Amino acid sequence: MNKPLVFIVGIASLATTGVIGTxxxxxxxxxxxxxxxxxxxxxxxxxxxxxxxxxxPFALDNPQDAVQWATRIAEVTKSESMPPWPPARDSQPFYNERRLGTASKAVLEDWAKAGAPLGTAPRK
Known part of the structure; x- marks a missing residue:
């Protein structure tokens, strides 16, 4: 086999393994x-x-309320029924639209699955 090709394949294998493992x-x-x-x-x-x-119908602007609704938050954001804007994926983009990305949905789901921990409140 060609030495440069072996080198490239070897580096690619190591990089892929490292990224996947990380x-x-x-x-x-x-x-x-x-x-x-x-x-x-x-x-x-x-x-x-x-x-x-x-x-x-309920508030989410304080930690206690958010914790109470954590499982439901994860469900409705995963199903994309919330946030309710825009009405369809193929609609025109809206200014200030509130569509959650995959990473945000995953955070909400992982948080709910972990029991909705508060963590440390920021200093005031």
């Missing part, structure tokens, strides 16, 4: 917390409506 390790060891991971997602995408006195 991804699996990272997914297995990190637990999202409310204060670090979840609160920013909720503030950006949910609490416009989900506040006390808002148009949504």
């Amino acid at each position: 991804l699996g390790h990272a997914q297995g060891t990190y637990t999202p917390t409310y204060y670090v991971d979840v609160q920013p997602i909720l503030e950006k995408n949910c609490v416009t409506c989900h506040v006390a006195g808002g148009i949504a």
Whole structure:
């Protein structure tokens, strides 16, 4: 076999193994917390409506309420019934649309599965 080709195949194999191993390790060891991971997602995408006195049926603007609804948050964001904007994937893009990306949905799901830990509150 050609030496440069063997070298390239060897490097590619090592790189792929390292990346795959790192991804699996990272997914297995990190637990999202409310204060670090979840609160920013909720503030950006949910609490416009989900506040006390808002148009949504319950609030998500404080840790206690978010923890209470953690499993449901994970379910409705995974199914894409929330956030409810825009109405369909093939609709025109909206200014300030609140579509969650795959990473945000995974954070919410992992957080709920871990028992919705709060983590350490930021200093005031």
